[in-house]
Amino acid sequence: MRKSTLLTIVCVTVMVPMLLLGVSIKENKAAQQAINEVPKIPKLEPRSSEWGKYFPRQYETYMGTKKSDEIKDVLQGSPELVILWAGYGFSKDYNAPRGHFYMLEDNMNTLRTGAPLNPQTGPMPTPCWTCKSSDVPRLIDKKGELDFYTGKWARHGGEIVNPIGCADCHSNDTMKLTLTRDYLKRALDAEGSKPFAEATHQDMRSLVCAQCHAEYYFKDTEWTDDQGQKQVAKVVTFPWDNGMVAEDIETYYDQRNFVDWTHALSKTPMLKAQHPDYETFITGAHGKQGLSCADCHMPYVREGGVKYTNHQIGSPLDNIANTCLNCHSGTEQEFRATIAEKLARKDELSRTAMDILAKAHLEAKQAWDLGATEEEMKPALQDIRHGQWRWDYSIAGHGAFFHAPEETLRVLGSAINKGQEARIKLRAILAKYNAGDFQAPDFSTKEKAQQIIGLPYDKLVEEKQQFLNGLKQEWFKQGAEKGIYDPKSREGMELKTSYPN
């Protein structure tokens, strides 16, 4: 055989496996690409069921928050609260929180948000939506922060129709955790101990929660709109500049003469704590050990070979075996008993503080009625302001008694002290006006307490019912027309309120 023929045969023989290998590499690359592909979800897609198509386990567990549907009227259980919050929305209606599935619904249904008739009517401002819906980051992205925070709550009805969901914590590009509310970044940088740029993945597993589970206030911010009109935006702001301890935040508010509302009975310039969960968590043992919110509230689940994060966010006590017992030895019963004890200790001091502060408000009202002067009242009112702030700070975060028991009891102790200081001062004023033996009226039920503060409960309920059957329905229709409303987010939801509906 000729050399050239031989060479050709050898070449062809070598070519066959080489080409096969080439084909296999091409196939492998295509498979690799398919595996690594991030699902194509539009930026800030508010409909969680769209994300759920690609992450069924996470979505299904998130929808499990629907199971927490019980309405518990907190005012009924603690009528002192009605006195403490006289003149403020919380004296109208306050229920224990339900699952994330219900947050938008409860925001619309509570008597606190009133019964607006059109986009311009009140009583609440737009930032009250901020933590209720995955439509918020979308709307902020569209309108800009200042525009979003301007106007009345009802202005964004029809745009905000889905509860908190996937888009609030995850980036559509990478599925990584992301902050969708810039005020938290600003607060972290202002506070300084953990600037946002230095946040690790483990930090993010708490920070996405801290976007909403933290203390905030609405900071009036002037801006000029497209038409050249001066507007005032109520920008959600965290009061962390001096630190996150109760007294640090109290100082922050005092320095700015900030007032959430003026008390209807005692005329005290009041502060309302929201839910400083993040602030208290980081001072407690678990926070100091570097745990994140997700470690206990979103434990890993194993299903066959797949491990994922449980998105049915709720109390870790519902799942002690898969939360506490991951790190601790001991039995479920022991854990329940320990935690019940912590709660009872907090409740004892909280009840004492509420009783003292409620009486202080009523005694202050009596002093005013008898003709006490502003100058006489000021020191006592300052004590009431500080006392109630501290009490509120310790109990407004529902898990504070567990997250940071010592700190919570310490702050409650100082609230009781401030309240008693106020009452001593008030007793001296009352004595001066010959009312040294004044006894505060009976506020032992929600009805009695609401009567004392002159709350037109039946009227509020009637107006609210009209809103629920009117404008609220309208909003979901508008949302559906805009193609942003996810009907799955309300599937099987019943109207539940603590007032007759």
Place this chain on the structure above:
Amino acid sequence: METKKLMTYVSICAVATVIGTAAFLVNESRMLSYLSSDPKVCINCHTMNTHYATWQHSSHREEATCVDCHLPRDSFLNKMIAKSRDGFNHSLAMTLGSYGSNLRVTDDAARRIQDNCISCHQEAVSQMLANSELYQHGDADVQMGRRCWDCHREVPHGTTRNLTTAHNNLGVKEL
């Protein structure tokens, strides 16, 4: 004469095609990258994604890369021989699709890994090594008669793992 001339051209073309295909393969398979010890090279092929992901979430990530455990480290020559042999076997398996959903180490690979475990954790296991000489060996293939990962099952790839999924595996995004 005519045929002879034609065959010469054909053979030249054939050689050129082989060289071209080879060059194409070197490029497509990122062949040169296999000379490095970057763990990302091992996920040139998606089959290794779960192994990469589990390693990346393990304590070994900071100290040891794929080759630190899986290739012999006694001499450069042995390392290169092992690398070439593994590379050939892997290409063959990929091309023929002759592998299942669960990859298991060969006895040869197990021996290498075990030697590497011992070489890094020398101080911790020196006494065990000495003691093991006194007993009958369960597995003659590996030093100390029992594989480290028979007990340390989570190290470093976790216990629940196959080609389709693994702990902490939301896909490898570095590519």
